[in-house]
Amino acid sequence: MSDILIEIKDLKCRIDNQNILQGLNLKINKGEVHAIMGPNGSGKSTLSSVLAGNDNYEITKGSITFLGEDITEMSPEERSWKGMFLAFQYPVEIPGVSNINFLRTALNERNKYFGIDSIPAKDFLKMVSEKSMLVGLDNKLKNRSVNEGFSGGEKKRNEIFQMAMLNPKLAILDETDSGLDIDALKIVANGVNKLKSSKNATVVITHYQRLLDYIVPDFVHVLHEGKIIKTGDKSLALELEKKGYDWLKTDAAI
Amino acid sequence: MSYTEKELKKELDNKPYEFGFVTDIESDKAPVGLNEDIVKLISSKKKEPQWLLNYRLKAFQIWKTMKEPDWAHVKYTKPDFQNISYYSAPKKKKELQSLDEVDPELLKTMEKLGISIEEQKKLSGVAVDFVMDSVSVATSFKDKLGELGIVFCSFSEAVQDHPELIKKYMGTVVPYTDNYYAALNSAVFSDGSFCYIPKGVKCPMELSTYFRINESGTGQFERTLLIADESSYVSYLEGCTAPSRDENQLHAAVVELIALDKAEIKYSTVQNWYPGDKNGKGGVYNFVTKRGICGYRSKISWTQVETGSAVTWKYPSCILKGDYSIGEFYSVAVTNNFQQADTGTKMIHIGKNTKSTIISKGISAGKSQNSYRGLVKIGKGAKNSRNFSQCDSLLMTDQCGAHTYPYIECENPTATVEHEATTSKIGEEQLFYCMQRGISEEKAISLIVNGYAKEVLNKLPMEFAVEAQKLLEISLEGSVG
Numbered sequence: 046m047s048d049i050l051i052e053i054k055d056l057k058c059r060i061d062n063q064n065i066l067q068g069l070n071l072k073i074n075k076g077e078v079h080a081i082m083g084p085n086g087s088g089k090s091t092l093s094s095v096l097a098g099n100d101n102y103e104i105t106k107g108s109i110t111f112l113g114e115d116i117t118e119m120s121p122e123e124r125s126w127k128g129m130f131l132a133f134q135y136p137v138e139i140p141g142v143s144n145i146n147f148l149r150t151a152l153n154e155r156n157k158y159f160g161i162d163s164i165p166a167k168d169f170l171k172m173v174s175e176k177s178m179l180v181g182l183d184n185k186l187k188n189r190s191v192n193e194g195f196s197g198g199e200k201k202r203n204e205i206f207q208m209a210m211l212n213p214k215l216a217i218l219d220e221t222d223s224g225l226d227i228d229a230l231k232i233v234a235n236g237v238n239k240l241k242s243s244k245n246a247t248v249v250i251t252h253y254q255r256l257l258d259y260i261v262p263d264f265v266h267v268l269h270e271g272k273i274i275k276t277g278d279k280s281l282a283l284e285l286e287k288k289g290y291d292w293l294k295t296d297a298a299i
Numbered sequence: 300m301s302y303t304e305k306e307l308k309k310e311l312d313n314k315p316y317e318f319g320f321v322t323d324i325e326s327d328k329a330p331v332g333l334n335e336d337i338v339k340l341i342s343s344k345k346k347e348p349q350w351l352l353n354y355r356l357k358a359f360q361i362w363k364t365m366k367e368p369d370w371a372h373v374k375y376t377k378p379d380f381q382n383i384s385y386y387s388a389p390k391k392k393k394e395l396q397s398l399d400e401v402d403p404e405l406l407k408t409m410e411k412l413g414i415s416i417e418e419q420k421k422l423s424g425v426a427v428d429f430v431m432d433s434v435s436v437a438t439s440f441k442d443k444l445g446e447l448g449i450v451f452c453s454f455s456e457a458v459q460d461h462p463e464l465i466k467k468y469m470g471t472v473v474p475y476t477d478n479y480y481a482a483l484n485s486a487v488f489s490d491g492s493f494c495y496i497p498k499g500v501k502c503p504m505e506l507s508t509y510f511r512i513n514e515s516g517t518g519q520f521e522r523t524l525l526i527a528d529e530s531s532y533v534s535y536l537e538g539c540t541a542p543s544r545d546e547n548q549l550h551a552a553v554v555e556l557i558a559l560d561k562a563e564i565k566y567s568t569v570q571n572w573y574p575g576d577k578n579g580k581g582g583v584y585n586f587v588t589k590r591g592i593c594g595y596r597s598k599i600s601w602t603q604v605e606t607g608s609a610v611t612w613k614y615p616s617c618i619l620k621g622d623y624s625i626g627e628f629y630s631v632a633v634t635n636n637f638q639q640a641d642t643g644t645k646m647i648h649i650g651k652n653t654k655s656t657i658i659s660k661g662i663s664a665g666k667s668q669n670s671y672r673g674l675v676k677i678g679k680g681a682k683n684s685r686n687f688s689q690c691d692s693l694l695m696t697d698q699c700g701a702h703t704y705p706y707i708e709c710e711n712p713t714a715t716v717e718h719e720a721t722t723s724k725i726g727e728e729q730l731f732y733c734m735q736r737g738i739s740e741e742k743a744i745s746l747i748v749n750g751y752a753k754e755v756l757n758k759l760p761m762e763f764a765v766e767a768q769k770l771l772e773i774s775l776e777g778s779v780g
Contacts, residue, residue: 097735101727125737137732141750150746151736158737190750207736 047113048074050215050246051096056107057271058095065091065102067271073215076243080257080282081250083268084290089250090134092268093219096248097131098124112214125151126158128214128245132204132221139191144203145173147191148210155211176209180236197224205236216240217248222256234259254286267293332381335359338486341386345455345490348462358475358485365479368612371641372670372702375610378549378584385487385520444502450495451506454522457493464495468526472555472590472618480551480586480612484520488553491522496531496562505760507536521552527562527597534565536763548573549584550608556591556599560621563598564591567759568615569767572607574774579637579666582609589615590645593624593653600627601644602758604767606774609638614672616645619653619684626655629755631767633774634667634699643673643704648681648714657688660752664695664775670702677714685715692722693751695744695775745772 049072056069065088073079083089095102096109098121108117116124139147153163164172177187180202192200201221208216218237222230237260241247249260257265257279265281266273267290275281275293330337338359342352367377444451450461458465475485496502527533550572558564566589575582585608591599601615617626628644646655655675663669675686692701703720725747733743749756749768756764 097731099731120739121731121734122737122739125735131735133732133735137726137728139729139732139747139750141753142746147733147736147738147746150742151733151738154739154742155737211736 048076049110050075050077050112052110053096054108054110056095056109057105058091058102059105060091060102064105065271066095068107069268069272071266071273073246073248075214075246077264078241078247078249078260078262080260080262080265080279081248081268082252082265082282082285084294087268088271089268090219091271093131093134093217093248093250096124096217097121097129122154123158125211126155130208130211130213130216132201132208132216132218134219134221134223136192136195136200136204138193138195140193142191144187144189144191148173148207151207151211172210177206179209179239180205181232182206198226198229201225201233202229202236205233209236209240212240214245215248216245217250219250220252221249222251222253230256231259254282257282269294331384333383333385333487337385341487341489344386345458347458350466351458354470354475355486358482359487361476362479362482362486365482367479371612371672372668372704373610373612373639373641375584375639380483383549386489444504447500447503448497449500449502450493452493454488454491454493454524457524461493461495464526465493465524468555468557469522469524470555472557472592473553473588478588481553481588484522484551484553484588488520488522491524491552493523494525494533494535496527496533498528499530500528501531502533505534505536507538519548519550519552521550521554523552523554524557525555525564525566526557527559527564529559529594530561531559532563534567534760536567536569536760538569538571538763538766548582550586552587552589554587554589554615556589558591558593558597558599558624560594561596562594563600565600566591566602566615567763568601568603568605569759569763569770570603570605570607570611571770573609574607574636574638575609577636579609582638583607584609585611585613587613589613590618591616591626592618593621593626593650595621595650596623597621598625598627600625600629600758602629602755603631603642604752604756604759604763604770605630605632605640605642606770608640611638611640611642613640613642614644616647617655618647618649619655619681620649621653622650623652623654624650625653628655628657628659628673629758630659631662631752631755631771632660632669632671633662633771634664634669635774636665636667638665638667640668641670641672643671645674646676646686648675648677648684648686651680651682651684653681653684655684655686657686657690658754659688659690660755661690661692661701662695662748662752662771662775663692663699663701666696666698668700668702670704672704672706674706674708675716675718676707677709677711677716679710681711681714683713684711686717688716688718690718690720691751692720693748694722694724697724741772744775748772748775 051073053069053071056066058066081089098119104117108115111127149169156163173187182202186199192203195203221233225233249262262279265277265279267275338355342355473481475482494506525535556564556566572583572585593599599617605611615628619626626646632640632642634640643659644657657673659671661669661671671690677684688705690703694701701722705718707716709716729747730740730743734740748771756767759767
């Protein structure tokens with residue numbers, strides 16, 4: 046069995062007639078952590094949306110293969126069932142739907158897809174208390190409506206809590222560090238690290254090197270104008286912190 | 300639930316309306332048309348006393364002088380009142396002693412509706428008075444209620460057995476002069492429910508009545524009278540389904556609630572009548588007058604989940620006459636396809652320190668029109684009275700409409716009246732978020748909508764809340780756009 050978790054080949058996409066990804070290639074193996082950095086508007090969040098199956102983007106070329114299966118046309122929920130998770134940059138609020146109910150629905154929908162019985166309430170609650178400890182999620186938040194009235198930090202923690210509950214094979218963290226103070230950042234990073242294994246992989250999309258002190262990447266990619274223009278190890282992130290992106294942009298232009 | 304959204308959808312495509320079947324029961328039907336003789340015929344069929352016939356005739360005279368109201372935000376072909384049969388009763392061969400004697404066809408109908416009486420009997424705490432077309436066919440738990448002195452029976456039975464109560468209270472909250480449909484109902488009402496809770500008695504179970512329009516071309520003119528005597532309590536459930544029909548069917552009910560001093564009435568409705576097909580053909584016209592009056596320190600609470608009918612015109616209201624009385628209105632109204640709903644409430648504050656709360660949640664999908672229309676009236680003497688209103692609208696498509704018409708009339712400077720309103724569109728971002736977590740679009744819609752309506756659904760008795768949630772799901776199938 047191959048170690049390739051996901052392979053993106055020559056991916057091009059657009060939204061409202063504007064080309065965003067312009068021939069992106071990326072291969073991620075099980076057990077790896079990839080960081081994706083890049084200036085504003087380079088296509089980082091688009092990449093995460095497209096991987097999760099957001100159909101606002103039109104894929105014009107290329108393919109995404111996940112665990113050996115072409116998922117380019119697959120619905121978001123099916124990708125989720127197969128083990129893809131996106132921690133949103135701006136988690137949405139769903140008034141009147143409790144966090145717990147939301148997650149139980151999500152888990153049961155997945156179980157249904159795999160023909161497994163619904164998770165018994167007792168097991169589910171046990172899992173909730175275990176996983177919420179991982180990110181130190183306040184007990185009250187679990188019973189509150191999904192993200193409603195949560196602080197920025199609470200929303201991000203809640204994303205990682207959901208990730209822990211769904212236990213994905215590929216987790217994409219879209220600027221999970223934005224809006225977090227240093228303590229919250231440590232907690233969130235710690236949660237992500239605990240979920241890491243040789244069977245799953247993590248994609249960390251970030252602007253700042255700081256997060257990568259806590260979630261240490263195996264690879265760092267620089268995205269510019271919808272393409273990966275440079276790949277390196279964690280030292281690349283440090284270099285970017287010092288030098289910015291301009292030196293790479295010039296290289297890419299040549 | 301073992302049932303998936305997709306299965307449900309498939310089923311709905313094949314079977315446009317879940318409860319759209321017709322029971323083959325011989326009906327005792329009045330000739331088509333409306334005139335004084337028909338009114339007399341109905342009265343005599345029901346062996347009514349002279350005073351009630353006079354009441355009907357007076358109502359009929361008034362009705363003839365009235366015009367169908369046209370101020371509501373709805374458009375429809377006016378019913379041809381001369382083309383309706385005003386009385387239809389399943390033929391009764393003899394008095395029924397037990398369920399075994401009930402027409403098996405009828406029992407089958409009840410089973411299809413999922414409300415078999417045996418089951419209801421077993422399920423603790425629900426007494427069912429089943430109304431098929433116009434005459435009550437079977438009643439359960441009567442003895443148990445009887446021990447407490449509670450009267451729960453069909454309106455016709457009450458006319459025979461408790462004429463003094465009917466005479467004293469009927470028409471005191473909704474007089475026949477009130478409006479066009481109330482006048483029509485007062486003239487030709489066929490049957491309905493009657494309930495009396497004696498002083499100090501807390502009714503130990505939820506009382507429920509299932510209404511069902513069955514006979515083709517018969518309008519249904521229900522009459523409900525509910526009296527909660529001093530310091531008593533009752534929770535009453537009303538749920539409706541009707542068979543699928545091509546021509547529009549008229550339903551003009553009158554519901555009167557009387558909460559005497561320190562009494563409390565909780566009245567819950569789930570309305571799921573045939574809304575017409577996807578192209579707006581057919582469906583029930585639901586023109587209902589519901590009103591309650593509160594005595595000193597009493598409380599009336601209306602909760603409604605409206606998903607059915609082609610056209611709805613309905614404003615369950617409270618007259619807060621007694622000091623310190625409380626009125627509440629919790630409503631979820633869903634419209635899809637070409638449905639039109641103009642619904643809301645009236646809170647009339649007369650007594651001192653009276654309080655009212657209005658929570659209205661409109662959900663519009665397809666090309667439907669959904670309007671909230673409410674009046675909060677604070678009378679001169681209603682010192683220190685308070686009202687809080689919240690009217691939210693949720694839009695599912697860009698072709699539907701949501702409208703809010705709040706009227707506030709305040710004649711007392713010490714009163715506090717608050718009104719909040721929001722309009723939102725179901726968010727693509729919300730849907731994508733749910734789908735990313737593995738929740739399919741249909742399920743996500745139902746989750747979001749149920750969350751939105753939760754404040755109201757929570758007010759429903761348990762067994763109704765589940766049914767109501769399912770109804771919301773069914774009503775909004777494939778409706779996002």
